[in-house]
Ligand SMILES: Cc1cc2nc3c(=O)[nH]c(=O)nc-3n(C[C@H](O)[C@H](O)[C@H](O)COP(=O)(O)OP(=O)(O)OC[C@H]3O[C@@H](n4cnc5c(N)ncnc54)[C@H](O)[C@@H]3O)c2cc1C
């Protein structure tokens with residue numbers, strides 16, 4: 001793929017649309033917008049397109065396609081459409097890989113770092129397609145080397161064909177846990193056990209949403225298929241696992257064991273790798289820094305930026321597509337990218353309202369099907385209380401090493417919310433800027449003060465959303 | 479360097495044709511590997527120690543959100559290993575209890 005070079009930023013370049021994030025939402029939006037004649041800049045901090053699901057789709061490391069499966073390689077179709085637009089003779093798309101966006105301002109100036117140099121661009125409209133991250137859940141020992149997320153292991157599979165050291169245990173809940181366990185198993189990686197932490201009674205609770213789920217039988221069948229695949233493989237599969245704990249070796253420097261309970265019985269398994277997962281939540285760092293309106297999603301137990309059915313946020317010129325606006329998966333992300341791009345094209349008077357309706361109807365049908373199964377999945381795989389509200393000396397803020405007890409103590413003393421807690425104990429002040437502890441800190445304050453997480457709120461996030469180097473900061477002063 | 483915990487390479491479409499140095503030891507990696515992947519392939523164990531208690535940490539999310547993969551790359555501290563592709567001859571070193579230079583900007 002020909003990469004566009006970083007444009008001259010001396011005089012602020014003008015684009016119709018700047019898209020941040022080149023996952024399914026961003027790629028689909030870029031192709032659609034370019035097709036309608038909009039000039040587009042597509043930025044991503046990764047070195048290639050694909051986002052999380054289709055990571056490394058241009059250069060997948062694994063030799064055998066059956067490992068990642070058809071849903072992964074479906075990304076090649078999206079890629080082909082994007083490449084066709086990108087490489088067209090008079091391409092409307094400027095693709096900027098290795099470009100980390102650290103600020104978007106109200107006046108639609110986008111600041112990003114590329115090759116340790118800061119750049120600024122401006123557009124008429126901005127689309128945030130920054131996706132999701134795995135829900136950070138604190139449990140005893142989760143900071144030990146040897147413990148990482150399931151998604152991290154999957155990234156290593158896709159991009160590098162690397163498999164975690166044996167013995168290997170996976171623990172958590174959700175469709176991605178099952179998918180990644182199946183992918184590792186297909187790759188011939190020995191899995192000692194899968195510890196499913198989905199609490200008792202969840203199927204019953206989720207049953208009321210089954211009607212919606214049945215509107216998408218294919219997706220439902222896929223999930224059941226993964227369970228069956230794991231069962232057939234003979235991998236030890238423990239259900240209703242609780243009290244998960246990663247235990248260090250004698251020197252305290254490396255994971256040695258995982259401890260857990262099933263039906264009140266405490267057990268241990270020796271392992272060098274423990275992969276954990278509790279679903280995904282929107283990555284709200286940019287939408288928060290922009291001060292966009294957010295709402296609490298009770299079923300998903302997370303915040304998402306408010307958006308209408310086109311993806312328009314509380315700022316009229318800023319749109320949001322994909323999992324960054326609420327979790328719905330890759331196919332939905334692609335649809336939302338297309339819808340946002342078409343609406344923007346209409347607002348910029350490149351297509352008329354009738355064409356908009358015509359073009360979007362089939363997309364909305366596909367999207368509705370994807371959305372119909374979500375309440376069922378969200379209820380079924382809502383993390384167990386213990387993961388949302390950790391106890392004792394479990395580290396909550398990994399950067400500043402603040403424990404659950406420390407947060408609880410501050411909360412009991414009447415701290416107003418996460419921002420004041422930050423000022424009192426530095427939780428959320430390290431390099432990750434609260435990405436890993438924000439939800440947990442709010443949950444702990446809510447728990448101690450008998451308030452709802454919604455009422456407690458979230459950290460105030462400010463730009464730059466990632467720490468900059470001195471040279472990048474110096475560029476700003478120029 | 480202990481190797482009990484190193485990640486293993488599965489059959490790959492790419493060659494391990496790039497040499498990087500993890501804590502001074504030469505490691506053969508693939509061109510699309512990140513510095514964090516190189517660390518895991520080398521079995522480094524912890525790749526940084528925390529500024530506060532000095533406890534060891536290793537890459538956790540591999541997608542740029544946790545900042546546990548902060549290492550020193552070619553002399554530049556506080557570099558996100560999972561967001562940095564390997565280059566021939568790259569020197570990757572553990573980051574020992576370093577604070578961010580720009581830490582105060584978020585106070
Ligand atoms: C680790 C992980 C693995 C997953 N694996 C699967 C899977 O195998 N199957 C599946 O169905 N679903 C998977 N998902 C769920 C996933 O959220 C959706 O399937 C899909 O990728 C969402 O598409 P998207 O376009 O909304 O966002 P993403 O695909 O996440 O793309 C967002 C892009 O934005 C970029 N970005 C974010 N912030 C910035 C910034 N500040 N500056 C520049 N670029 C930025 C990111 O680098 C990324 O490329 C995974 C999620 C995660 C977090």
Ligand code: FES
Nearest residue numbers: 540542545547560
């Ligand atoms: S491993 Fe999480 S930011 Fe690099």
